[in-house]
Amino acid sequence: MFATRQRSRRALVCAAMIAGLAMAQGTGAGVTTADPPVEATVESTAQALADAITAGLTPAADGRQPKAIVDTGSGSGWAKSTSSAAVGEGPEMTAALAAFAYGLTHPDAAPPGANRWDCKPSAAHPNPVVLLHGTWLNAYDTFAYMSPRLARAGYCVFAFNFGRSGLMEGGGLGAVLPGRFGVGPMEESSRQLAEFVEQVRAATGSEKIDIVGHSQGGTVANRYLKFDGGEGKVGKLVTFGATHHGTSLMGMATLGRAINNLGINILGFYEPLVGLANIQQAVGSPFYAALNANGDTIPGVAYTAVGSRYDEVTNPYDWTFLRPGPDATVDNITLQAGCEQDVSDHLTMMYSPRSTSIALRALDPAAPAELACTFNPWLIGGGGSF
Template identity: 55%
Template sequence: MKRSTRPRALRSAILSGVSLLAVGFAGTSATAAPDPAPAEQQAPTEQQLADYISAGLKAKPVADSGSACTSGSGAGSGNGSGDCLGGSGSSSGSSGGYSSDTTVYGPSMTSWLAAFGYGLAHPDANPPGANDWNCKPTAEHPRPVLLIHGTWMNAYNGYAYMGQPIKDAGYCTFTFNYGRSNLIEGGGLGSVLPGVMGTGYIQDSAKQLSAFVDRVTAATGAPKVDIVAHSQGGAMANWYTKFEGGAGKVQHLITFGATHHGTSLDGIGALGRAVNNAGIDVLGFVEIFVGHAGIQQTIGSDFVNKLNAGGDTVPGIDYTIVGTRYDEITNPYELTFLKAGPGAQVENITLQDGCDQDLSDHLTMMYSPRALSIALRALDPAHSVPLQCTFNPPLVGGGGGL
């Protein structure tokens, strides 16, 4: 019963938010004629929402893809010097932040909730299996695998479950903490917690990823890497392949719940973007809480528009894109999927297809045995890896075990 109720509730929330977004659209046009249709028929379809994401509300320059965000602090800085926020109006804090290596190893975890708590208390913990800098790729698995965490996460709690099994499958695995920005640097209130990473400008984080990839390839001797990424990590890795020289250095890009086309945040982010583009800065205020990266991932941002302006993919990369029907962060969850361009291969996968009992949400999908088996199959498509199908609850993950 719960499985049938939650999707309806989620869809209702999305359509409510998108209905409000339609009001924002109407408010931007002085010549718009009233629609006599009932309110429930006026909600934009998912295709209309996709068209909005593709076109954006404002025809204005976007951030220079070749330079990091260097806007100053205070109101209005988001629309100056590169417009790093993407049409949000104002920016809390300045650009800044850094990446860092993990240090001592933390324990393996099957529960996202337990791993998240451990990661907050041990922000520099290394997920099991990762960062053996003496590891050399084999002929069977010639590319090292980079594990890239998401917003408000870190390397440990992003991969405390997947890290060791991927290592045990014969891969050299590496990870790091990116986007470490404090409150003054625009990381948002969440950044006061020591284990919260991935809050700085995504363009800056992509430069940090670029430097880390070069370190890994230099240490292993491999010309290319494969990337497994969650949430913002997927969009950031995609930016790296398009604008930071990563196109020739990545073979497989495997993402889970990635914000490739932004998110409506159950309609809230979509409404905020519409209100902002109508001239009232609400996202600048919200940014104080969620940080630069959070606002950049709302639909219609300059970051999202620039990321997809030339198509979803780059030639030569194989993409495996995984979404979950119960994603409360990247939604509608179909926004995570990509359309293959010339020279690229894309496999879009809904986690619940063929496995209704997997109830993973945005965070617990990284603790799903099925998600892990999808990642392993994508890393080595020549050898069939059977897909697992087990119960994985939302909020806790790992079959509920702590």
């Protein structure tokens, strides 16, 4: 019994680490200029990722050597995903790890303060705020800290779970854990966002919305703005550790190594599958070549991109920053600038008081200019408070 409890605790901690590593996949450096066939590029990227994962795997307890495998399906269009609004507000959390644990047992919970569909925007805050989670996360465990603070500041806040996909639908290994969303094709997630935005606009009567996105959520928002009808409907986009330019294969490989080397044998075998969303987020993928072909931004949107020096996935962290194009403003912010005691990593930046104050200021430039500055530890978050 003791051994079982030990394995369970280790699985929970590792799961949180996996989320912190994988949910962002945000360490790319830009688009490629090569133009190989899409299918060949996807296959070569997937195999390179599998090889990178395999290179760092240690033998299992029974002596077998783990090996990453590629399962990219047969033909285009095989991968699919769905989305759903988060329902039933979960409790407010100050610690990322505690929120992750709650999200495992309540995968469809709404973050506190969100999805109050009778909320009517005020004159001071006319744009509802849509929250977008990252890879292998959900609306609750990403925004259980920030969402209620936005609501108390007078915003109508809305959140949903996008990219819900199973193991056999291209979601990869992470889809086996409860509440691990944001794993489906990002093109589909973008279209799901488009549908959700229309629901929010209809319910609130607002012409425009603002978006706060973490990790892949920032990328999905960018895709929506550029290709799926978002232009003219979004006033501000605020991102934290976003995967605007992809991630390196080595950063993604950390995911598979964490699963195997820390002893999580979720599926009963030792071969981690490479999910499609992870393949898409590799730097230089066809997805990013299309996404950023005409620049990082679109006209008429105010962008704020936040990165942390302690982000173990988006590394170098400034790969999350954006280059402004015509008629767009960009504020690239290093989380530790002026606050060295905030040591938030990729996961815990969403539980940083400083991040919340940055979001509030970005959404409303008339908000107090002074930003919060507190110690915010790696993995736990929320000033170390549970």
